[in-house]
Amino acid sequence: MQKITYDFGGAVSLITGGASGLGLATAQKLLVSNANVVVADYSDNGNQVVENLNKEFANGNAKCIFIKTDVTSEEQIKNAIKCAVDNFGSLDSLVCSAGIGGSNNAIADETLDNWNKVNAVDYTGVMLCNRYGIEQMRKQGKGGSVVNLASMFGLVAVPSNIAYSGAKGGVVNMTRAAGTAYASEGIRVNCVCPGVIDTPLVPDDQKEIYANIQVYYWNIYLN
Numbered sequence: 635m636q637k638i639t640y641d642f643g644g645a646v647s648l649i650t651g652g653a654s655g656l657g658l659a660t661a662q663k664l665l666v667s668n669a670n671v672v673v674a675d676y677s678d679n680g681n682q683v684v685e686n687l688n689k690e691f692a693n694g695n696a697k698c699i700f701i702k703t704d705v706t707s708e709e710q711i712k713n714a715i716k717c718a719v720d721n722f723g724s725l726d727s728l729v730c731s732a733g734i735g736g737s738n739n740a741i742a743d744e745t746l747d748n749w750n751k752v753n754a755v756d757y758t759g760v761m762l763c764n765r766y767g768i769e770q771m772r773k774q775g776k777g778g779s780v781v782n783l784a785s786m787f788g789l790v791a792v793p794s795n796i797a798y799s800g801a802k803g804g805v806v807n808m809t810r811a812a813g814t815a816y817a818s819e820g821i822r823v824n825c826v827c828p829g830v831i832d833t834p835l836v837p838d839d840q841k842e843i844y845a846n847i848q849v850y851y852w853n854i855y856l857n
Contacts (some may be wrong), residue, residue, distance in 0.1 A: 651732030777820025
Protein backbone atom coordinates (compact mmCIF):
# COMPACT_ATOMS: atom_id res chain seq x y z
CA MET A 635 0.00 0.00 0.00
CA GLN A 636 1.19 3.49 -0.79
CA LYS A 637 1.85 5.67 2.24
CA ILE A 638 -0.09 8.93 2.10
CA THR A 639 1.97 11.99 3.03
CA TYR A 640 1.03 15.61 3.53
CA ASP A 641 2.87 18.91 3.69
CA PHE A 642 1.13 21.56 5.77
CA GLY A 643 3.80 24.10 4.86
CA GLY A 644 4.40 25.37 8.38
CA ALA A 645 0.73 25.86 9.26
CA VAL A 646 0.04 26.29 12.97
CA SER A 647 -2.09 23.85 14.96
CA LEU A 648 -3.14 23.98 18.60
CA ILE A 649 -4.03 20.63 20.17
CA THR A 650 -5.71 20.42 23.56
CA GLY A 651 -4.98 17.16 25.33
CA GLY A 652 -1.97 16.81 23.05
CA ALA A 653 0.32 15.15 25.58
CA SER A 654 -1.34 11.72 25.46
CA GLY A 655 -3.81 9.51 23.63
CA LEU A 656 -5.39 10.70 20.40
CA GLY A 657 -4.10 14.23 20.93
CA LEU A 658 -0.52 12.98 21.05
CA ALA A 659 -1.02 10.81 17.96
CA THR A 660 -2.41 13.87 16.15
CA ALA A 661 0.60 15.96 17.19
CA GLN A 662 2.92 13.29 15.79
CA LYS A 663 1.13 13.22 12.43
CA LEU A 664 1.07 17.01 12.14
CA LEU A 665 4.76 17.37 12.96
CA VAL A 666 5.71 14.74 10.40
CA SER A 667 3.58 16.69 7.93
CA ASN A 668 5.56 19.93 8.48
CA ALA A 669 3.07 21.71 10.75
CA ASN A 670 3.99 23.76 13.80
CA VAL A 671 2.21 22.40 16.86
CA VAL A 672 1.24 23.85 20.21
CA VAL A 673 0.45 21.13 22.74
CA ALA A 674 -1.97 22.55 25.31
CA ASP A 675 -2.35 20.01 28.09
CA TYR A 676 -2.81 19.81 31.85
CA SER A 677 -0.05 17.18 32.13
CA ASP A 678 3.01 17.83 34.29
CA ASN A 679 5.05 15.88 31.70
CA GLY A 680 4.19 18.17 28.81
CA ASN A 681 7.68 19.62 28.34
CA GLN A 682 9.21 16.14 28.16
CA VAL A 683 6.52 15.00 25.71
CA VAL A 684 7.23 17.98 23.46
CA GLU A 685 10.98 17.39 23.64
CA ASN A 686 10.43 13.82 22.45
CA LEU A 687 8.08 14.98 19.70
CA ASN A 688 10.64 17.42 18.35
CA LYS A 689 13.38 14.77 18.38
CA GLU A 690 11.36 12.00 16.73
CA PHE A 691 8.74 13.64 14.51
CA ALA A 692 9.61 17.24 13.62
CA ASN A 693 9.97 17.66 9.86
CA GLY A 694 11.42 20.57 7.93
CA ASN A 695 11.41 23.80 9.92
CA ALA A 696 8.34 22.81 11.96
CA LYS A 697 8.54 22.46 15.71
CA CYS A 698 6.37 21.76 18.72
CA ILE A 699 5.98 23.79 21.92
CA PHE A 700 4.08 23.18 25.15
CA ILE A 701 1.81 25.34 27.27
CA LYS A 702 0.19 23.92 30.38
CA THR A 703 -3.54 24.41 29.97
CA ASP A 704 -6.65 23.56 31.94
CA VAL A 705 -9.51 23.67 29.43
CA THR A 706 -11.98 24.43 32.20
CA SER A 707 -10.26 27.83 32.56
CA GLU A 708 -11.33 30.50 30.07
CA GLU A 709 -8.18 32.53 30.71
CA GLN A 710 -5.87 29.57 30.16
CA ILE A 711 -7.57 28.77 26.86
CA LYS A 712 -7.10 32.36 25.72
CA ASN A 713 -3.44 32.18 26.79
CA ALA A 714 -2.91 28.98 24.80
CA ILE A 715 -4.25 30.61 21.65
CA LYS A 716 -2.12 33.69 22.30
CA CYS A 717 0.88 31.39 22.73
CA ALA A 718 0.31 29.93 19.26
CA VAL A 719 0.01 33.37 17.67
CA ASP A 720 2.95 34.88 19.56
CA ASN A 721 5.29 32.00 18.71
CA PHE A 722 4.20 31.13 15.16
CA GLY A 723 2.24 34.12 13.88
CA SER A 724 -1.21 32.61 13.43
CA LEU A 725 -3.67 29.89 14.36
CA ASP A 726 -4.61 27.79 11.33
CA SER A 727 -6.14 24.74 12.95
CA LEU A 728 -7.48 23.71 16.32
CA VAL A 729 -7.89 20.15 17.57
CA CYS A 730 -10.02 19.78 20.71
CA SER A 731 -8.88 16.44 22.11
CA ALA A 732 -8.83 17.06 25.87
CA GLY A 733 -11.33 14.89 27.69
CA ILE A 734 -12.11 12.83 30.77
CA GLY A 735 -14.34 9.81 31.29
CA GLY A 736 -15.66 10.48 34.76
CA SER A 737 -17.56 7.91 36.81
CA ASN A 738 -19.66 5.20 35.17
CA ASN A 739 -23.07 6.22 36.45
CA ALA A 740 -26.49 5.56 34.97
CA ILE A 741 -28.73 8.59 35.30
CA ALA A 742 -30.48 7.43 38.48
CA ASP A 743 -27.07 7.13 40.16
CA GLU A 744 -25.48 10.28 38.74
CA THR A 745 -24.03 12.90 41.05
CA LEU A 746 -23.98 16.60 40.31
CA ASP A 747 -20.27 16.69 41.12
CA ASN A 748 -19.41 14.07 38.49
CA TRP A 749 -21.77 15.64 35.95
CA ASN A 750 -20.21 19.07 36.39
CA LYS A 751 -16.62 17.78 36.23
CA VAL A 752 -17.15 15.80 33.02
CA ASN A 753 -19.12 18.51 31.27
CA ALA A 754 -16.65 21.22 32.30
CA VAL A 755 -13.90 19.43 30.36
CA ASP A 756 -15.70 17.48 27.64
CA TYR A 757 -18.37 20.01 26.70
CA THR A 758 -17.83 23.53 28.07
CA GLY A 759 -14.08 23.24 27.51
CA VAL A 760 -14.65 22.37 23.85
CA MET A 761 -17.08 25.28 23.51
CA LEU A 762 -14.57 27.74 24.95
CA CYS A 763 -11.76 26.46 22.71
CA ASN A 764 -14.03 26.79 19.66
CA ARG A 765 -15.19 30.21 20.76
CA TYR A 766 -11.72 31.74 21.08
CA GLY A 767 -10.10 29.70 18.33
CA ILE A 768 -12.70 30.77 15.79
CA GLU A 769 -12.46 34.35 17.01
CA GLN A 770 -8.72 34.31 16.21
CA MET A 771 -9.30 32.71 12.80
CA ARG A 772 -11.88 35.38 11.95
CA LYS A 773 -9.38 38.12 12.87
CA GLN A 774 -6.83 36.58 10.51
CA GLY A 775 -9.37 36.50 7.69
CA LYS A 776 -7.96 33.44 5.91
CA GLY A 777 -10.26 30.70 7.17
CA GLY A 778 -9.17 27.77 9.26
CA SER A 779 -10.06 24.33 10.52
CA VAL A 780 -11.47 23.14 13.84
CA VAL A 781 -11.70 19.45 14.70
CA ASN A 782 -13.66 18.46 17.80
CA LEU A 783 -13.11 15.01 19.31
CA ALA A 784 -16.45 13.55 20.34
CA SER A 785 -17.12 9.82 20.53
CA MET A 786 -19.30 7.09 19.12
CA PHE A 787 -21.03 7.40 22.49
CA GLY A 788 -22.16 10.85 21.43
CA LEU A 789 -24.05 9.22 18.58
CA VAL A 790 -25.16 5.99 20.23
CA ALA A 791 -25.86 6.53 23.91
CA VAL A 792 -24.01 4.61 26.59
CA PRO A 793 -26.48 4.11 29.46
CA SER A 794 -23.76 3.34 32.00
CA ASN A 795 -22.09 6.79 31.75
CA ILE A 796 -24.69 9.51 31.41
CA ALA A 797 -22.27 12.42 31.87
CA TYR A 798 -19.84 11.33 29.16
CA SER A 799 -22.58 10.37 26.72
CA GLY A 800 -24.42 13.64 27.30
CA ALA A 801 -21.30 15.77 26.90
CA LYS A 802 -20.16 14.05 23.70
CA GLY A 803 -23.65 14.25 22.22
CA GLY A 804 -23.55 17.96 22.92
CA VAL A 805 -20.19 18.28 21.15
CA VAL A 806 -21.64 16.63 18.03
CA ASN A 807 -24.50 19.10 17.74
CA MET A 808 -22.38 22.08 18.80
CA THR A 809 -20.04 21.22 15.93
CA ARG A 810 -22.94 21.34 13.50
CA ALA A 811 -24.00 24.74 14.80
CA ALA A 812 -20.49 26.22 14.75
CA GLY A 813 -19.70 24.86 11.30
CA THR A 814 -22.90 26.27 9.88
CA ALA A 815 -22.25 29.68 11.43
CA TYR A 816 -18.80 30.27 9.91
CA ALA A 817 -18.64 28.19 6.73
CA SER A 818 -19.08 31.34 4.63
CA GLU A 819 -15.83 32.68 6.13
CA GLY A 820 -13.86 29.59 5.17
CA ILE A 821 -13.74 28.20 8.71
CA ARG A 822 -14.50 24.49 8.75
CA VAL A 823 -15.70 22.88 11.97
CA ASN A 824 -15.79 19.10 11.96
CA CYS A 825 -16.26 16.38 14.52
CA VAL A 826 -14.58 12.98 14.84
CA CYS A 827 -16.46 10.25 16.73
CA PRO A 828 -13.97 7.44 17.45
CA GLY A 829 -14.84 4.04 18.77
CA VAL A 830 -12.96 2.53 21.70
CA ILE A 831 -9.25 3.36 21.38
CA ASP A 832 -6.44 2.09 23.61
CA THR A 833 -5.66 5.38 25.38
CA PRO A 834 -5.22 6.40 29.04
CA LEU A 835 -8.85 7.58 29.05
CA VAL A 836 -10.12 3.98 28.95
CA PRO A 837 -9.73 2.09 32.26
CA ASP A 838 -7.68 -1.12 32.09
CA ASP A 839 -10.61 -3.36 33.10
CA GLN A 840 -12.71 -1.95 30.25
CA LYS A 841 -9.85 -2.42 27.78
CA GLU A 842 -9.82 -6.12 28.66
CA ILE A 843 -13.59 -6.35 28.16
CA TYR A 844 -13.43 -4.68 24.74
CA ALA A 845 -10.45 -6.83 23.71
CA ASN A 846 -12.37 -10.01 24.58
CA ILE A 847 -15.38 -8.81 22.59
CA GLN A 848 -13.15 -8.11 19.62
CA VAL A 849 -11.59 -11.59 19.77
CA TYR A 850 -15.06 -13.15 20.08
CA TYR A 851 -16.40 -11.49 16.94
CA TRP A 852 -13.14 -12.02 15.05
CA ASN A 853 -13.38 -15.77 15.73
CA ILE A 854 -16.98 -15.77 14.47
CA TYR A 855 -15.84 -14.00 11.31
CA LEU A 856 -13.00 -16.48 10.70
CA ASN A 857 -15.22 -19.50 11.26
